[in-house]
Amino acid sequence: MEFSEHIKTANVEDVVLRQPLHPQSRGTLCITGHHLLFSDREEGGSRQVLLLLRNVDAIEKRTSASSGTIKIKCKDLQILHLDIPGMEQCLNIAHSIETLSSLDTVSDMYPFFHRPSDLSLQGQWGLMPPGEHYSQLKEMHGAWRLSTVNEDYSVCPTYPPVVIVPKSVDDDTLRRVARFRQGGRFPILCYYHQKNSMVIMRSGQPLIGANKRRCKEDEDLLQAVIQGSDKGYIIDTRSSQQAQQARVAGGGFESKSSYSRWKRLHRHMERGKPLQESLIKLVEACGDASHNMDRWLSKLENSKWLSHVQTALSTAGLLAECVERDGHSVLVHGFEGTDSTLLISTLAQLIMDPCCRTLEGFLALLEREWVQAGHPFQQRCARSAHSHARLQQESPVFLLLLDCVWQLWRQFPLALGFSEALLLRLAGEAYSSDYGTFLCNSHQERCTLGLMENTHCLFQALLRPGKREYYSNPLYEHTELAIWPSVHPQSLQLWRAFFLRWTPQTRHLEEAQEEIRNMVIEWGKLALS
Numbered sequence: 366m367e368f369s370e371h372i373k374t375a376n377v378e379d380v381v382l383r384q385p386l387h388p389q390s391r392g393t394l395c396i397t398g399h400h401l402l403f404s405d406r407e408e409g410g411s412r413q414v415l416l417l418l419r420n421v422d423a424i425e426k427r428t429s430a431s432s433g434t435i436k437i438k439c440k441d442l443q444i445l446h447l448d449i450p451g452m453e454q455c456l457n458i459a460h461s462i463e464t465l466s467s468l469d470t471v472s473d474m475y476p477f478f479h480r481p482s483d484l485s486l487q488g489q490w491g492l493m494p495p496g497e498h499y500s501q502l503k504e505m506h507g508a509w510r511l512s513t514v515n516e517d518y519s520v521c522p523t524y525p526p527v528v529i530v531p532k533s534v535d536d537d538t539l540r541r542v543a544r545f546r547q548g549g550r551f552p553i554l555c556y557y558h559q560k561n562s563m564v565i566m567r568s569g570q571p572l573i574g575a576n577k578r579r580c581k582e583d584e585d586l587l588q589a590v591i592q593g594s595d596k597g598y599i600i601d602t603r604s605s606q607q608a609q610q611a612r613v614a615g616g617g618f619e620s621k622s623s624y625s626r627w628k629r630l631h632r633h634m635e636r637g638k639p640l641q642e643s644l645i646k647l648v649e650a651c652g653d654a655s656h657n658m659d660r661w662l663s664k665l666e667n668s669k670w671l672s673h674v675q676t677a678l679s680t681a682g683l684l685a686e687c688v689e690r691d692g693h694s695v696l697v698h699g700f701e702g703t704d705s706t707l708l709i710s711t712l713a714q715l716i717m718d719p720c721c722r723t724l725e726g727f728l729a730l731l732e733r734e735w736v737q738a739g740h741p742f743q744q745r746c747a748r749s750a751h752s753h754a755r756l757q758q759e760s761p762v763f764l765l766l767l768d769c770v771w772q773l774w775r776q777f778p779l780a781l782g783f784s785e786a787l788l789l790r791l792a793g794e795a796y797s798s799d800y801g802t803f804l805c806n807s808h809q810e811r812c813t814l815g816l817m818e819n820t821h822c823l824f825q826a827l828l829r830p831g832k833r834e835y836y837s838n839p840l841y842e843h844t845e846l847a848i849w850p851s852v853h854p855q856s857l858q859l860w861r862a863f864f865l866r867w868t869p870q871t872r873h874l875e876e877a878q879e880e881i882r883n884m885v886i887e888w889g890k891l892a893l894s
Contacts (some may be wrong), residue, residue: 367434368398368473369862371464372568374457378406381448382414385867394447396461399475401437403447416445417475418795421466422751428452428652435459438751440796442648443867463568471743471810476801476820484491486813490817492729492824495613495737495808496527505557508532508592514539518809521549521705523739531589536583545572545580547616550588550702555734556688556714563694566590567710567738570601570608570703571618584623589625591694597627600680602699604633611786616700618634627696632680634705635673642667644761651864670768671857677705677769680714689717689847703739704762710734712769715781717847723782724837727770728824731791732802735763741806746796768860775851775858779842785862787827787836792863794823 380394382403392406399419405412416439426438433455437445450456467476496511509529514536516526520543529541530553542551547569556565571583591597599619601608608618608631619629635643650664665671687695698703711734714721721730735742744758752759767788774788795803801820805811827836850856859865887893 368465372396372461372551374454377449377454377458377685379450383446384414385443386869391646394458396458396669398465399437399478401462406570417797418462418466419475421462422749423753424462425458426455428455437732439748442750442864452731471804473815474804475799476804477798479821481821483829484821486818486821490822492725492732492793495525498733502557502894504559509554511537512539521551522809523548523550525737531586533574533589534586538586541582542580542586545583546570547572548701552696555710558688558717561692563646563688563692564590565688565713566694566696567702567706568696568698570611570700571619572615572700573612574615577620579623587624587627587696594693597694597696599627599629599696601631601671602634602680602697602709603632607633613699614786628701632683634676634699635682636699636704638756640673640760640762640765641756644764645672645750647864665859671859673765674768674772674857675852677708677712678772678850681709681716682850682852684709684713685716685847686718703741704760707734707738707740708766709764710821711766715770715773716849719843719845724778724833725828727783728827736802737808739807742795742803743806748805750794764792771846772857773862776856778849779840779850780844780848782838782841784838798823800826
């Protein structure tokens, strides 16, 4: 593709930039295929602003005969204003931003062009290839095995080529089970609890349908999971009413008669459009400049965002309790098993497993549970909270996860080995990135597009020397204990550093936290010397 086709005006002089937390600047504006670059040309000015166009969520333009103003609303919630001399130049710039920020072809996006000098495209892409996690847990090899039944992605297009399944279940059985589960997502292991050998499995919903269809192979697979245990639990992330209604469309839930040793628990979690609308309402509340406390609190409550945080943490706590405290294996699913299922399985592992709480362990967990497990990042993060486009498949499930992790980080400041800065970075990267990690919707799509050969991995970049220290928690102390979050309303707070990050008050708080962080690091160095 020739990006120049969409750039009618590449440079404009005498542009005024108005940006949160910065004084107004006058300078030169440049448009490239992937970036908007502003350079301060005033005497003594050396400021530059580089904005990845993929970060633009929506723009609004206002013109007069001699000038125009473009309001740029970004996916990271920043809002910029550009005052541009000349109506035609303003319209040209607006058109270029609108077009280049909405490219649909993945291989035209910036990660395929980004070549940092300190990273190489040679070697392993990612932290842990599918299947390597299994090789590290020797104690599970007696009852579990690696299966390559999906090596050509024909069984399940959204699973990786290698998955962990019960050793007693052969690949032919897995193929039949896949035809009985939504999207081919048959039950696979995502977590093995070393303390008691219990596991977390995840899958898509069973395709029971109105005729109450059965699949003997599916029943046998789940029986093989619990073996000698008295029972297992199925946590369905839908209400019982939603699960019943799904049967009309060919879906459904596991019946008591066919899965007699599994107890089903329903925990309704919003997904899709309701969750996206909740984010939109929250961002609107955060942008309300009326300074009326009652109005602000009312808008915050009406957004229901903190209710979604509470539900996610509560459901993850239930899952962890079943495994850690009660000693039972659990199967998690909702509809497709690519959204809420991944959300609560990830949080439950953070609650129970200290290995997932280190910086590298957390990034490996995200890679395993979100990138490799088929969360459709390309669809869910196509737009953020400002877009005027009609909602399609957008949903901030990954952002909700990061908010929940932040709540854990705040409640247990010593137990997590990474900093809030990491969560903020990940929140921004999911929507617009220089790296290929969050591109595409599945492992298969990434392989088809050659993404792992032609883009850099974000997680590897975050673990480079220098970056690793910045994204680490200097107060971290390893503990083998589970960390049980409080989900009482008074225990949950708005993630100000993300949702209010472009306000002066939050910036002052960030500066104070950074100063404290630097002091702690220096004290640590003195203690070691």
